[in-house]
Amino acid sequence: MASILSVEDVSPFWLAKTGDRSKGDTEMNRRLFIKNSLAGIPLLSSSFIFNMSRESFLDAEIGSPERGQRARAREMGIIIGDLSPGPMNAITDVPGVKVGQTTILEGQGEHAIRTGVTVIRPPEGQHHGERLFASFFSLNGWGEMTGLVPIEDKGWIESPIFLTGTYNVGIVYSAAVDYLTQRNSGQKGRPVPVPVVAECFDDFLSHSQSRRIKKEDVFTALESATDGPVEEGSVGGGTGMTSFGFKGGIGTSSRVVGIGGNNYTVGVLVMANTASRRQLRIDGVPVGKEVQGFEYTEGKTKSIILIAATTAPLLPYQLKKIAKRVALGLAQTGAISHTGSGDIVLAFSTGNRIPVETNQSFSGINAVNDFWITPLYQGTVEATQEAIINALTTAETIVGKGGNTAHGIPLDQVIDIMKKYHRLED
Amino acid sequence: MNSQNNREMIDSIPWKYQRGNRNAITDVQHIKVGHLTVSKDLLDRSGKKIMIRTGLTAVFPADMRKEERFFTGFLQSRGINDISGYAVVEDFQYLNSPIVLSNIHNFGAVYNAILSYGFNLGRSEIWPPIVVSLDDSSLDGSKESSVTESDVLKLLASASSGSVAEGSVGIGTGLQTFGWKGGIGSSSRTFTVDERLFTVGALVAANFGNGQGLAERIAGADLENRAPHETGSLAMILGTDVPLLPYQIKRIVFDTVLSLPLATVANRDKDSLICLLFSVANAMSMKDEGPRLFRYTLSSDAVLKQAADAASESVKEAILRSICLSKPLDGIWGEKVRAMPGSLFRAILENFKKSV
Numbered sequence: 001m002a003s004i005l006s007v008e009d010v011s012p013f014w015l016a017k018t019g020d021r022s023k024g025d026t027e028m029n030r031r032l033f034i035k036n037s038l039a040g041i042p043l044l045s046s047s048f049i050f051n052m053s054r055e056s057f058l059d060a061e062i063g064s065p066e067r068g069q070r071a072r073a074r075e076m077g078i079i080i081g082d083l084s085p086g087p088m089n090a091i092t093d094v095p096g097v098k099v100g101q102t103t104i105l106e107g108q109g110e111h112a113i114r115t116g117v118t119v120i121r122p123p124e125g126q127h128h129g130e131r132l133f134a135s136f137f138s139l140n141g142w143g144e145m146t147g148l149v150p151i152e153d154k155g156w157i158e159s160p161i162f163l164t165g166t167y168n169v170g171i172v173y174s175a176a177v178d179y180l181t182q183r184n185s186g187q188k189g190r191p192v193p194v195p196v197v198a199e200c201f202d203d204f205l206s207h208s209q210s211r212r213i214k215k216e217d218v219f220t221a222l223e224s225a226t227d228g229p230v231e232e233g234s235v236g237g238g239t240g241m242t243s244f245g246f247k248g249g250i251g252t253s254s255r256v257v258g259i260g261g262n263n264y265t266v267g268v269l270v271m272a273n274t275a276s277r278r279q280l281r282i283d284g285v286p287v288g289k290e291v292q293g294f295e296y297t298e299g300k301t302k303s304i305i306l307i308a309a310t311t312a313p314l315l316p317y318q319l320k321k322i323a324k325r326v327a328l329g330l331a332q333t334g335a336i337s338h339t340g341s342g343d344i345v346l347a348f349s350t351g352n353r354i355p356v357e358t359n360q361s362f363s364g365i366n367a368v369n370d371f372w373i374t375p376l377y378q379g380t381v382e383a384t385q386e387a388i389i390n391a392l393t394t395a396e397t398i399v400g401k402g403g404n405t406a407h408g409i410p411l412d413q414v415i416d417i418m419k420k421y422h423r424l425e426d
Numbered sequence: 427m428n429s430q431n432n433r434e435m436i437d438s439i440p441w442k443y444q445r446g447n448r449n450a451i452t453d454v455q456h457i458k459v460g461h462l463t464v465s466k467d468l469l470d471r472s473g474k475k476i477m478i479r480t481g482l483t484a485v486f487p488a489d490m491r492k493e494e495r496f497f498t499g500f501l502q503s504r505g506i507n508d509i510s511g512y513a514v515v516e517d518f519q520y521l522n523s524p525i526v527l528s529n530i531h532n533f534g535a536v537y538n539a540i541l542s543y544g545f546n547l548g549r550s551e552i553w554p555p556i557v558v559s560l561d562d563s564s565l566d567g568s569k570e571s572s573v574t575e576s577d578v579l580k581l582l583a584s585a586s587s588g589s590v591a592e593g594s595v596g597i598g599t600g601l602q603t604f605g606w607k608g609g610i611g612s613s614s615r616t617f618t619v620d621e622r623l624f625t626v627g628a629l630v631a632a633n634f635g636n637g638q639g640l641a642e643r644i645a646g647a648d649l650e651n652r653a654p655h656e657t658g659s660l661a662m663i664l665g666t667d668v669p670l671l672p673y674q675i676k677r678i679v680f681d682t683v684l685s686l687p688l689a690t691v692a693n694r695d696k697d698s699l700i701c702l703l704f705s706v707a708n709a710m711s712m713k714d715e716g717p718r719l720f721r722y723t724l725s726s727d728a729v730l731k732q733a734a735d736a737a738s739e740s741v742k743e744a745i746l747r748s749i750c751l752s753k754p755l756d757g758i759w760g761e762k763v764r765a766m767p768g769s770l771f772r773a774i775l776e777n778f779k780k781s782v
Contacts, residue, residue, distance in 0.1 A: 141517025144554050148512040149502055153698075166553070169510075170538025174571055177530055181569055191561050192530050194508040209545055211538065344513055 081382030086254040091267035093254040094309040096123030100225030101236025114206040114400040118236030131156040134348035137323035143342015147196040155316035158193040163237035165202040175218035200273035200303040202240030205400025233395035245277025246409040251391025255379030264312035268383040272391040274304040279334035285421040294407035303342035313351025313366035323347040329384025432750035446614035450590040451627030453614040458486040460585030461596030483596030494709040495520040499675035500702035511554035519672035527597040539578030562600030565757030593751035601633035605652030606766035611748030615736035628740040632748035634658040634697040658697040669707035669723035685738040
C-alpha cells in the first residue's frame with residue numbers, strides 16, 4: 001500500500017533535507033569535499049600501531065589519491081537515496097553506540113601485517129551489559145560470526161561486536177571473553193555472555209597466518225571506543241580488506257526515518273572485502289565498468305560483514321527483516337555474493353532494554369507496527385549502500401604482503417563517471 | 427554407585443540394536459577422540475585459591491590430512507552456549523574440522539590452536555574450526571583461559587580411534603548432572619543393510635538437569651549434598667558411516683532429540699542442548715581443483731529409520747554412562763560433588779527404559 005511506503009511523515013527538520021537531489025544540496029556537498037581535501041581528514045577515534053612510518057604504506061608514485069584526498073560519498077556530492085542521514089552519517093548516530101578501532105601495520109615483504117580490529121559497542125548500561133534484541137541473516141554463510149546460537153535462540157545480544165581478519169578470530173574471542181568475564185564479575189550465576197566475533201579474509205595484504213594481533217590490541221579498541229564520528233577505510237578490522245577490485249575496509253552511514261511523528265535512526269557499519277571490480281555500481285551507475293587503471297590480481301576468498309543498529313523498537317523477527325534489507329543494500333552495489341564470500345548481517349535495536357535481573361514477572365516491550373515499518377527498510381537499504389561506497393572512497397591505497405597493492409578507488413574518475421551518468425552536475 | 431551394578435542396569439534395558447566392538451563413537455571407522463583434563467589449584471594475586479576443573483574433548487571425523495568435507499547438521503535449543511563455524515555448517519552443511527568441546531574461557535585459544543594445527547599439517551587450512559562451548563562454571567573457577575596452544579596441539583595429536591575414556595575426563599571434568607557429578611559418555615550401535623555393516627556412534631557431554639524437578643517426579647529422592655547448578659548444557663556429538671545427505675541428517679538429529687525423555691532430564695528454562703551429527707560417508711574432496719560434479723549415495727527411508735533408531739539408542743546409553751561413570755570431585759562449590767545416588771540413577775534409567 002502506498003501509504004506504508006511513503007516517507008512523508010518524516011518530521012519537518014529532516015523533511016527539509018529529504019527528497020530530490022537539489023542543486024544547492026549537491027553544491028554544498030562539493031564544497032565540503034573540497035574543504036576536506038585541503039584540510040585532510042583528521043584522525044578520529046582509533047589507535048594505530050606503527051612499527052614504521054605511515055608514508056611507507058602509501059605508494060605515492062602510482063599517483064593514487066593519498067590520505068587527505070579521500071572523501072566520503074556524500075562529501076563528493078554523491079547522494080544515495082532520498083532519506084537524510086543523522087548528524088554524523090554513521091552507526092554512532094544511534095545513541096549509545098560506540099566504535100573503537102585498532103589498526104596494525106607492521107613490516108614489509110612476505111611477512112607484512114596489515115590487520116586490526118573494529119569493535120562496535122552497543123549501549124551497555126550503567127554497570128553490566130544490558131540485553132538488546134538482535135537477529136542475523138546469513139546471505140552466504142562462508143564466514144565466521146560467533147555468538148549466533150544465543151542470538152538465534154534468545155533473540156538478544158549482550159556483547160560488543162568485533163570485526164577482524166579471519167585467523168584473528170580465536171585471539172579476539174579470547175580477549176572478548178576476558179573482557180566480558182571482568183565486566184560481569186560479581187553477578188553470580190550469570191553465565192559469561194557469548195561474544196560476537198566476525199571476520200573477513202585479509203590475506204591478500206596481510207600475512208594472516210602469523211596472527212600477530214594481541215589481546216591488548218582488542219582491549220585498546222574497546223577502551224578507545226567513542227560515540228563520535230567513525231574513521232573509515234583502511235582502519236581497524238578493515239586495514240587489510242579489499243573490495244570491488246580496490247582497497248576496501250570500514251564504511252558507515254545512517255538514515256533518519258520518521259514513523260508516526262517519531263524519528264528513528266538506522267545506522268550501518270560494514271567491513272567490506274567482497275565483490276569484483278566490474279560489478280561495482282554507485283547509485284546505479286556502472287562505475288566498475290568505466291573506471292580505468294589501478295588494476296591488481298585479487299585474492300580469491302572474500303566476505304563482507306554488515307552490522308545494522310537502530311533506535312526503532314523492534315522484535316527479533318523484525319530485526320531479521322532489517323538484516324535482509326541490509327543484504328538488499330549490498331545488492332545495490334552490484335555484489336552477487338559469490339560462493340566464497342561470507343556475507344553475514346547482524347541487526348540490533350536499542351529501542352528496548354531487556355533487564356538482566358528482574359523481580360518482575362512482566363515488563364513492557366515496544367515494537368513498531370509492521371504496517372508502518374517500511375520507511376525503516378528504505379533507510380536500511382540506503383544506509384547500507386552508502387556505507388559500502390564510503391568504505392571504498394575513504395580507503396587509501398595499501399601496499400602489503402609481498403608488495404601486493406590494493407589501490408584506493410580514484411575519486412577524480414568516480415566524479416567524472418558520476419557526471420557522465422548525470423548523477424553529478426558539471 | 428557400584429559400576430558393575432550400573433553396567434548391569436544399563437544392560438537390562440531392552441536395546442534393539444547391537445553395540446559396536448568398543449561401544450563408543452570410535453567404532454565408526456576413522457573417528458578419533460582425545461581428552462585433555464585440566465585440574466589444578468592456583469593462587470590468584472590476592473592469594474586466594476582458584477580451582478581449575480575443566481578440560482577439552484576433541485572428536486575427529488577423520489584423519490585431517492585427507493582434506494575432506496563431511497555432511498553435518500545440528501539442532502540446538504535454549505542457546506546459552508556457542509558453536510563456531512555456525513554460519514558455514516548452517517549454509518553449506520558440512521564441516522572440515524575436529525569438533526572440540528570446551529568451556530568459554532578456553533574457546534578462543536582452542537579456535538586459534540585448531541587453525542595452527544591445520545597450518546602445521548601442510549594442507550589447505552582447517553576452517554572454520556568447530557568449537558562447542560559448555561558451561562562448567564559451577565565447579566570450575568576459571569576466570570581466563572587455562573590451556574596453552576601447545577596443550578591443545580598435544581591433545582589434537584593424541585586423539586585415537588581406540589576405546590574412549592568416560593566420566594570426569596576432558597570437558598567432562600567440571601560437568602554435573604542434577605547437582606551430582608556428570609561428564610563424558612559414549613556408545614555405539616550397528617545394523618546391517620544388504621550385508622553391509624553400518625555404525626552410528628555417540629559421544630555426549632552431560633551437564634544438565636534440575637535436581638528439584640527430579641525430586642518432584644521421584645518420590646523420596648535424596649536431594650542432600652547436591653552442588654548448586656545454575657546453567658547447564660547437554661552436548662551430543664554423533665558420527666556415522668551411513669551415507670546421508672544434509673536434509674536426512676537434520677531429520678535424524680530431530681528424531682534423536684525427540685526420542686529422549688527430556689521432560690525428565692532437562693531443566694527447561696536453563697539447560698541448553700546441541701545435537702550434531704556428521705556422516706563420514708559421502709565425503710567431498712575440498713581441494714580447489716576438485717571434480718566439477720560430486721556423486722553421492724542416497725539412502726532409502728528404510729535405512730534412515732534404522733540410522734535414527736540406532737542414533738537414539740547410542741545417545742541414550744551414552745547419557746546414562748556419563749552419569750554413572752563420573753567420579754566425585756572437589757570444585758569451587760567447596761565440597762565434593764558426589765556421584766549420583768544409586769536410587770536416583772535407577773529412577774532415571776527406568777525412564778529411559780520406557781522410551782526405548
